[in-house]
Amino acid sequence: MTDMLATTRPGKLIINGEAVDAATGRTFRTMNPATEEAICEVAEAGPEDVDRAVKAARAAFDGGPWARMRPAERQRILFRLGDLILEHADELGRLETLDNGKPIFESRQIDAPMAANCFHYFAGWATKLAGETLPVQPAFFTYTLREPLGVVGAIIPWNFPMIMVGWKCAPALAAGNCVVLKPAELTPLTAIRIGELALEAGLPPGVLNVLPGKGSVAGEAMVRHPGVDKITFTGSTEVGKHIMKTGADTVKKVTLELGGKSPNIVFADADLEAAVRGATTGIFYGKGEVCAAGSRLLVESSVHDEFVAKLAERAKRLVPADPLDPKTRLGALVSAAQMEKVLGYVDTGVSEGAKLVAGGKRQPVGGKGYFVQATVLDQVDNRMRVAQEEIFGPVLAVIRFEDVEDAVRKGNDSPYGLAAGVWTRDVNKAHAVARRLQAGTVWVNAYNFYDAGMPFGGYKASGFGRDLGPESLREYTQVKSVWISIE
Numbered sequence: 001m002t003d004m005l006a007t008t009r010p011g012k013l014i015i016n017g018e019a020v021d022a023a024t025g026r027t028f029r030t031m032n033p034a035t036e037e038a039i040c041e042v043a044e045a046g047p048e049d050v051d052r053a054v055k056a057a058r059a060a061f062d063g064g065p066w067a068r069m070r071p072a073e074r075q076r077i078l079f080r081l082g083d084l085i086l087e088h089a090d091e092l093g094r095l096e097t098l099d100n101g102k103p104i105f106e107s108r109q110i111d112a113p114m115a116a117n118c119f120h121y122f123a124g125w126a127t128k129l130a131g132e133t134l135p136v137q138p139a140f141f142t143y144t145l146r147e148p149l150g151v152v153g154a155i156i157p158w159n160f161p162m163i164m165v166g167w168k169c170a171p172a173l174a175a176g177n178c179v180v181l182k183p184a185e186l187t188p189l190t191a192i193r194i195g196e197l198a199l200e201a202g203l204p205p206g207v208l209n210v211l212p213g214k215g216s217v218a219g220e221a222m223v224r225h226p227g228v229d230k231i232t233f234t235g236s237t238e239v240g241k242h243i244m245k246t247g248a249d250t251v252k253k254v255t256l257e258l259g260g261k262s263p264n265i266v267f268a269d270a271d272l273e274a275a276v277r278g279a280t281t282g283i284f285y286g287k288g289e290v291c292a293a294g295s296r297l298l299v300e301s302s303v304h305d306e307f308v309a310k311l312a313e314r315a316k317r318l319v320p321a322d323p324l325d326p327k328t329r330l331g332a333l334v335s336a337a338q339m340e341k342v343l344g345y346v347d348t349g350v351s352e353g354a355k356l357v358a359g360g361k362r363q364p365v366g367g368k369g370y371f372v373q374a375t376v377l378d379q380v381d382n383r384m385r386v387a388q389e390e391i392f393g394p395v396l397a398v399i400r401f402e403d404v405e406d407a408v409r410k411g412n413d414s415p416y417g418l419a420a421g422v423w424t425r426d427v428n429k430a431h432a433v434a435r436r437l438q439a440g441t442v443w444v445n446a447y448n449f450y451d452a453g454m455p456f457g458g459y460k461a462s463g464f465g466r467d468l469g470p471e472s473l474r475e476y477t478q479v480k481s482v483w484i485s486i487e
């Protein structure tokens with residue numbers, strides 16, 4: 001506990017390049033879900049702070065150094081921020097684990113480098129965004145300019161706090177926008193720290209403002225603020241719909257990355273050992289609090305029993321443990337409420353007729369914490385609630401299928417379409433099934449791979465717009481057509 005406090009201090013808002021208290025003076029407490037103890041107090045942004053931050057961002061965009069800076073200079077600053085994130089990966093990893101409950105192995109070895117990777121990758125784009133010359137009529141010289149939108153409001157969830165900062169802020173800033181960022185109330189610490197590092201990297205005041213606080217207050221005020229040009233949101237489908245409706249009043253552009261119930265499909269001809277590992281990490285990585293989690297495991301009938309036996313055995317060996325221990329692979333769920341929701345779904349599944357073959361219970365570590373066992377529900381029917389609703393926890397629903405047609409039908413029988421996995425040694429089948437799945441990402445003989453350069457986002461109720469890759473730059477730019485009469 002003392003060691004823990006040494007790395008944390010009260011969190012402030014970052015507005016116009018300064019760490020400040022909320023206008024109201026209000027604070028909230030952020031908790032460590034593994035110990036159920038408070039980590040520190042954090043300033044709680046309200047509408048007045050949102051207004052100040054938006055005005056600072058607006059001023060920085062309209063007349064400030066960010067707008068006037070050469071793209072090469074923007075590139076240098078954003079690349080430097082990527083370097084600083086890597087240099088502070090131990091600290092950031094630790095903060096993330098304390099705040100979120102995820103294993104330090106994930107936050108230090110995967111999340112911090114991924115956040116850095118986003119700034120490194122998008123830094124390069126700052127110098128490569130271009131319009132086109134389009135010779136449409138002889139009497140005119142006609143070309144397009146690709147321009148930033150202005151002030152981008154980024155609202156992010158608690159499951160990958162620092163990665164989400166990278167996914168949203170890096171492309172928005174590379175394109176020349178200014179950003180007001182609202183991290184999730186449950187996990188504000190790494191976003192605040194990255195906001196400080198951004199100033200150290202040389203980002204001018206007002207270009208990146210960080211407003212920890214409540215979604216229903218600070219988030220809502222951002223979505224309603226006429227000075228915000230665009231909202232980029234990752235979170236639940238329910239809040240996403242609300243943002244889209246509310247944002248309509250000020251004609252906000254929106255990108256929504258929402259929930260998922262992704263099918264991970266194992267054909268009988270797959271390398272079954274690899275598929276068992278992929279099925280396990282597909283759902284239990286990040287405690288299953290992963291939008292793209294392979295939460296529906298579709299297994300071909302002929303190998304079903306053998307596969308589920310191996311899977312259950314592997315799940316039982318994945319025991320919740322202290323997230324700060326580098327050997328731990330299953331951490332604490334983010335909050336008591338999330339744990340209750342997840343355990344409630346286990347009960348729902350069993351009462352719907354599913355068979356519990358691994359886990360299913362809370363398992364405190366050292367008598368504390370919101371830890372839930374790696375849970376496998378077998379004999380799930382795709383129409384059950386545990387197959388249709390996003391659980392967002394370490395609970396896998398196993399569903400049988402008979403052939404390719406059945407696999408594709410069940411795979412697509414979901415309101416969501418975020419991701420999918422396919423396990424097979426048959427290359428034709430792999431490509432054919434990948435095309436037929438309604439999902440924004442399909443992994444073949446792999447699961448949960450991401451890269452700053454590869455677009456990510458949803459089909460169907462999983463949202464629209466794309467994070468990452470060249471595609472994401474469209475989300476943060478607009479095109480101007482210029483006609484020059486030459487006659």
Ligand code: NAP
Nearest residue numbers: 156157158184185214215219220235236239257258259291
């Ligand atoms: P959430 O409740 O929708 O919250 C997401 C963010 O929205 C938080 O910062 C939240 O603030 C804020 N918010 C809440 N109400 C708001 C409002 N009225 N106006 C503006 N902002 C508001 O989602 P969550 O529970 O944090 O995250 C889990 C969900 O995110 C899951 O459904 C998951 O699938 C999805 N997700 C999707 C992706 C993807 O790329 N598609 C990635 C990660 C997660 P508070 O923290 O104060 O509630």
Ligand code: MG
Nearest residue numbers: 030031099186
């Ligand atoms: Mg916390």
